Amino acid sequence: MPANIQHIVFDIGKVLIHYDPDLPFSRLIPDAGERKWFFENVCTHDWNIEQDRGRTWQEAEALLIAKFPDHEHNIRGFRKHWHEMVPHPYQHSVDHLERFVSEGRDVTLLTNFADDTFDQACEIFPFLTRPRGVTVSARVRLIKPDPAIYDAHTKAFGLDPKATFFIDDSLPNVQAARAYGWNAVHFIGPEKLDEDLRSFGLLG
Known part of the structure; x- marks a missing residue:
């Protein structure tokens, strides 16, 4: 049976x-x-992840516009229309987060996110401000699955790794969290999440 869970950590995107x-x-x-x-070739995953690591959008756009000047409009469109990329919450997951907070459990967030888009996400989705706190990758200049970001989050929030339960949609991030010592589960949908929560004593 897993350790008694004292800390619940959510990823955000997906x-x-x-x-x-x-x-x-x-x-x-x-x-x-x-x-x-x-x-x-232009707004690639590798380009976007550098904003999660702390690069500003101004720097990111300038880099690509210098290389692809004919695509300036769409390069700038990535940040300009970012809010359209996050159209709705995963309400089932949000309901669990809000239940944990209401029950007085220790809930935090650990996310790969750019600095300003995280602030925008909090405006769109106020429930992101309900947990005790958050580690935003851009603000600590570390990104999952780097083991250092799990260590930074653990130390920042005084977590006991053995008593920490983490939910992420990326399997490499889950594997890295497990290697660090957390109890981590791979989010693939509401049914599997409920099953995982039950197995860790977090859902009746």
């Missing part, structure tokens, strides 16, 4: 809120082939 860059870009670049090329 655990508590939906995220999909295709939502605005289906309008900005209607042709599916062109859009695929744009995401594979």
